[in-house]
Amino acid sequence: MNKQEVTSIVKSEIKKFVDDSLDKEMKKFVNRKGSKTRGELMKTISDSMESVYKVLWQKRDFWKKDIK
Numbered sequence: 001m002n003k004q005e006v007t008s009i010v011k012s013e014i015k016k017f018v019d020d021s022l023d024k025e026m027k028k029f030v031n032r033k034g035s036k037t038r039g040e041l042m043k044t045i046s047d048s049m050e051s052v053y054k055v056l057w058q059k060r061d062f063w064k065k066d067i068k
Contacts, residue, residue, distance in 0.1 A: 029037040056063070
């Protein structure tokens with residue numbers, strides 16, 4: 001086996017792990033009610049939605065008058 005074959009095997013195994021095992025583990029973390037991962041994810045989503053709402057609110061005159 002040469003270096004390129006080993007690299008190819010390692011890349012394929014890492015991809016397989018990420019696609020299968022890592023996805024399942026992340027799902028477990030996110031589904032637990034008290035997990036820090038879930039809390040951070042919910043906080044990020046909440047902050048994002050709040051930011052969008054604030055921008056839309058600031059631009060409300062534009063939405064009312066300029067768009068026809």
